[in-house]
Amino acid sequence: MLESPVKNQRFLTAGECQYICCYILVISSVLINLHRPISQGFIVKRVQIVKKASGWYAIICIQSDVKIPSPKPQGKYLGIDLGVSKFIATSQGELIARPKFFISLQSKLKWLQRRLSKKQKGSKNRLKAIQKVARLHEHIDNSRKNFHDQIAHHLCDQAQVIFGEELNLKAMSREMLCKHTLDAGFGGFLEILKHVAKDRNVYFEKVDANFTSQICPNCGVVTGKKDLSQRVHNCSNCGFVTDRDVAAAMVVEQRGLAALGLGVKLPVEEDVIGDISKKVSRASRRNRKAL
Ligand SMILES: [Zn+2]
Numbered sequence: 001m002l003e004s005p006v007k008n009q010r011f012l013t014a015g016e017c018q019y020i021c022c023y024i025l026v027i028s029s030v031l032i033n034l035h036r037p038i039s040q041g042f043i044v045k046r047v048q049i050v051k052k053a054s055g056w057y058a059i060i061c062i063q064s065d066v067k068i069p070s071p072k073p074q075g076k077y078l079g080i081d082l083g084v085s086k087f088i089a090t091s092q093g094e095l096i097a098r099p100k101f102f103i104s105l106q107s108k109l110k111w112l113q114r115r116l117s118k119k120q121k122g123s124k125n126r127l128k129a130i131q132k133v134a135r136l137h138e139h140i141d142n143s144r145k146n147f148h149d150q151i152a153h154h155l156c157d158q159a160q161v162i163f164g165e166e167l168n169l170k171a172m173s174r175e176m177l178c179k180h181t182l183d184a185g186f187g188g189f190l191e192i193l194k195h196v197a198k199d200r201n202v203y204f205e206k207v208d209a210n211f212t213s214q215i216c217p218n219c220g221v222v223t224g225k226k227d228l229s230q231r232v233h234n235c236s237n238c239g240f241v242t243d244r245d246v247a248a249a250m251v252v253e254q255r256g257l258a259a260l261g262l263g264v265k266l267p268v269e270e271d272v273i274g275d276i277s278k279k280v281s282r283a284s285r286r287n288r289k290a291l
Contacts (some may be wrong), residue, residue: 003105032058041066053134073202073260074159078147079253081245082165082189084180085231088151089245091253092158096151101144109136148189152196163256164190165209207255216240217250261273 038044042062050057079091087098102109112133119126155162169187172178190206197204216223216233218240223233226244233240233247242250 007219009021030056038062038063040265052157053131053138067286068198071160071198071201073161073205073262074204076158077161077163077253077257078155078159079163079238079249079256080155080165081249081252082167082184082186083245083248084177084184084230086178086245088155088186089243089249090155090158091246093242093246095243095245098180099143100116100183101140101147101149101185103179105136105140109133111142112136144183144185145188145192148185149190152193155193156197156200156202162193162197162202163252164193164204164206165212165252166206167209191209205256205259206261209252212248212251212255213244215251217254234243 033082039058039062042064045059048059048061048146050059073251077091083089083099086095088094088096112129116126116133119129160264167186167190172181172186175181194204196202211222213233214222214225216235216238218235219238221235221236221237223237226233231244233242233244235241240247
């Protein structure tokens, strides 16, 4: 049993059993479903109680003295491009479709909300209808997170160094396809990818996202702005033909390598977006200094 530094607050260690009792302040004892045992050598630092539509959750923060070294940029490289048409395109030519989490269930949500609006205020049926709407929202959120987690692990299986784009998420959420952008959850995915990469000892870095779809990854010539309907990159200078998102992912990979001093900077880069080395994030600079 652990003694918390806070008076009258104590937690039970998990052990190997599936169920434990959790004593938290004046809430008294409650049974919780422990998803994974707390490893030996870790101490419980904080318990956060969260209420969701499907029930109550206890998020337990644990701490240990183990130091995890930062991943080093060595091994196989991979550039990724996030998009509305395809969720991810990689510099290796893989295209992953975007599941429509919210949009596919939008009609069901509308139907539930319409039913809710007809219920009498203060009635039990209204509470049940509220619960159904909340559960559907939670289901959409869980499906999205699960997909993001699977994709992050899939990418980490393929490479030891991954480069992504530094997206302006606020600006994207105000654009014409904002509903699709928000449904894809690019910000949440990049955050999950960052954590999964660290856990898997994969180096992850973001690079400048500007003009990635307007540069030929083969010869470096600016091919100009493409309409969203134009899905193929066809360079008039060198004749290089590939999917436009794959071409963008290849440019992202080249920018990442150039920023780490491991690749050749495209000749056009400085004219179009300026010196990349000045645009590398502070985190990247700290990592390079540490190496
Ligand atoms: Zn070209």
